[in-house]
Amino acid sequence: MYCQNCGEKLINDSMFCMNCGIEIKINATTPKESNENSPNQNSSRETTHSNESNKKGSENKADELVNKSVSPHHHSPVPHAVEQNTANKQTSDQNETKQTTTKLNRLMPTLPFLIPIVCFIIASLSVGFYYIYEDNQNDKVLKLQKSAEEAALNGAYKDAIERLNKAIDIRPNYKTLTEDLQEVERANDVFADIDTVHELITEQEFEKAKEKLNVLKEQIMEETGPLFISLNEKVANKEATLIIDEIKKELDSITTVDVLANKLNQLASLSSDEALELETQLLSKMVQITTKEATAHLEKEQFDDALRTINKGLSYKEDDQELLALKDKIEQEKIAFEQQVTDEDVHNRTAAVEFESFSADLDGKGNVYIEGTIISTATIPIYSITVYYSVYDENGNFLEDGFTTVEPNKLNPGDKGTFSDTIEGIDENVTVQITNVIWFFD
Structure with missing residues (x-):
């Protein structure tokens, strides 16, 4: 087929000419068909050309008639110019429409190829924009997650929870975000309980604070996240504060070295300045108590007990x-005491009594009556004192021995006792000599 307007060969089933853009009438006979089917091809063309010429001539004549009919009634040239411009504009519009149609007709054969390409481009752009959007959302979530982690590590748990909730709003199906949120919430609960412990310590509710701390330590032991490392340190600090404050409260009422030693053991694991200061106070009070107890033992000459007390204090x-x-003083006094005890023991064993008076008289019956008084010079009580004597005649010849006991039976240091006895059948002047004195002591 060929275009009936310009003679350009047409693509099968085309609706428009690709060269001139005119609409193809399917029932019309193309120039080629006329040439093939009719021997009068030239005459047909001439006839067609003649008809077109006549048509154009008619149109020109009509325009002239219109112009002539209008001109006599309008003396001004302006209306005619307006009409001419309008006609020119219409012609220009027709030409533009014709050109647009021609371009469309040229594009029509490429449409089967263009549509998939355009769809592919649109799909690619959509995927690209979607990827960029999703990538931006992921970056936003990661930034929120990171900032939440930093906030939580710095103790700003509420800020961390708020940021994680924002991230979850963007990515609600991210399991990691949910796990992070749950961990931060648990850490926030522990932090709140630590504040409660602090309040209990401030109010000196030490037993309740201990119970709360024990629960917190068990909770933290079950956690492995990095947030609970700092919380564990906070719990340990509160426990140290509890120990220190409790000891301070009890310090004035402590009266024994053993109790003070127990408090020192509680402070042994603490290294804070406050703990070291309290340890100094405990040691100072321990020295005071030790000094007081040792001095009391010393005054009672309980040297071993005094030294034992001193050594316990020095161990801390x-x-x-x-x-x-x-300690030096106790040891010196102990030595002196022991020396004194030795001397006293010798004295008590060998010279515990002195004779204040002694006499032996011969009575008219030929009996000799003896009596005397002794004084206890011992440093301890003595008892069962026995006085032994011997009897000699005028020439100094030994006649007999005898003994008698002192009354009362027991003499304390400085007490006096008396003794007496009768020697019968002497009948002569005799001499009685004290030969020995025996006593007992505990």
């Missing part, structure tokens, strides 16, 4: 000059 503060000086 071995370089304390006050305790060391007291």
Whole structure:
């Protein structure tokens, strides 16, 4: 087929000419068909050309008639110019429409190829924009998650929870975000309980604070996340504060070294300045109590007990000059006492009594009557005192021995006792000599 307007060969089933853009009438006979089917091809063309010429001539004549009919009634040239411009505009519009139609007709054969390409481009752009959007959303979630982690590690748990909730609003199906949120919420609960412990300590509710701390320590032991490392330190600090405050409260009422030693053991694991200061106070009070107890033992000449007390105090503060000086004093007095005890023991064993008076008289019956008084010079009580004597005649010849006991039976240091006896059948002047005195003591 060929275009009936320009003679260009047409694509099968085309609706428009690709060259001139005119609409193809399917029932019309193309120039080629006329040439093939009719021997009068030239005459047909001439006839067609003649008809077109006549048509154009008719149109020109009509335009002239219109112009002539209008001109006599309008003396001004302006209306005619307006009409001419309108006609020109219409012609221009027709030409533009014709050109547009021609372009469309040229594009029509490429449409089967263009549509898939355009669809592919649109799909690619959609995927690209979707990927960029999703990538931006992921970046936003990651930034929120990271900032939440930093906030939680710094103790700003509420800010961390708020940021994680924003991230979950963007990515509600991210399991990691939910797990992070749950961990931060647990950490926030522990932090709140630590504040409760602090309030209990401030109010000196030490037993309740201990119970709360024990529960917190069990909870933290079950956690492995990094957030609970700092919380574990906070719990340990509160426990140290509890120990220190409780000891401070009890310090004035402590009266024994053993109790003070127990408090020192509680402070042994603490290294804070406050703990070290309290340890100094405990040691100072321990020195005071040790000094007081050791001095009391010393006054009672309980040297071993005094030294035992001093050594216990020195085991906690071995370089304390006050305790060391007291220990030296106790040891010196112990030595002196032991020496004195030795001397006294010798004295008590060998010279515990002195004779204040003694006499032996011969009566008219030929009996000799003896009597005397003794004084206890012992440092301890003595008892069962027995006086032994011998009898000699005028020439100094030994006649007999005898003994008698002192009354009362027991003499305390400085007490006096008396003794007496009768020697019968002497009948002469005799001499009685005290030969020995025996006593007992505990």
